[in-house]
């Protein structure tokens with residue numbers, strides 16, 4: 001029955017080289033995207049060829065719509081009520097910008113020219129159009145190495161090296177001051193970079209979801225009354241410039257654990273942001289009193305006092 005057939009088996013039936021008989025990407029796509037099977041998601045794929053992967057997506061994602069992009073005019077033949085075909089080159093920045101203006105896909109797959117310069121250009125122009133929380137997949141990275149390299153690797157880091165550099169900084173949650181600014185930006189705008197054999201999967205950050213969930217988090221924090229929850233929630237609110245609630249969260253943490261110097265430092269942070277410099281100094285004095293040997297608290301107190309005088 002259609003319902004029970006896996007994405008990989010659909011791939012075998014339709015003759016795509018993404019199936020386990022060749023590239024073996026489809027079981028990964030099912031793991032990553034399977035939960036969206038009955039959602040009206042949109043996939044934009046660079047590289048149509050014989051239309052095999054578009055047939056696979058159409059059969060698996062029953063409510064999906066698909067955009068196939070290729071340089072070959074003959075690919076127009078694969079258009080139908082759920083498939084749009086766009087003819088143009090992924091080496092053409094203007095064409096990519098037009099696509100980015102027209103579509104906001106949930107998934108973008110680069111299975112086109114496989115030349116590294118095109119891969120990077122396409123990513124730079126299309127990643128901003130990807131929906132928050134969406135996935136960007138670049139296939140066939142092996143072509144950048146070995147005998148294929150002269151044709152596909154056009155210089156500089158390979159895509160695998162480039163995205164490994166992003167992944168490393170994401171995992172460390174640290175970007176060195178002299179880091180390539182494009183890599184530094186990406187670390188901020190992705191939720192994950194994962195490698196599967198021959199491909200990289202980049203997940204765009206889903207921050208809107210997290211922000212709208214904050215009201216729910218507040219309600220649950222009130223039920224739990226855990227000081228650490230209020231402490232962390234206070235920082236999340238600071239990051240969203242919601243300083244009034246951030247102060248309340250910090251005070252809730254202090255009420256539940258009045259001996260923790262970090263909670264006063266957090267309160268001081270919010271008070272400074274709200275322009276209450278005397279309050280900020282008083283809170284930091286409490287942090288220093290509770291943990292006199294901590295240079296971080298002392299430095300913060302010295303700085304707050306200098307601001308108060310200024």
Ligand SMILES: C[S@@+](CC[C@H](N)C(=O)[O-])C[C@H]1O[C@@H](n2cnc3c(N)ncnc32)[C@H](O)[C@@H]1O
Nearest residue numbers: 047048049052053070071089090091111112113
């Ligand atoms: C590997 S095939 C795509 C296979 C298809 N995604 C599938 O799984 O059935 C690569 C396709 O990329 C197209 N292509 C090559 N260079 C391109 C470029 N610069 N811009 C857009 N498409 C390109 C080719 O015409 C070819 O049809």
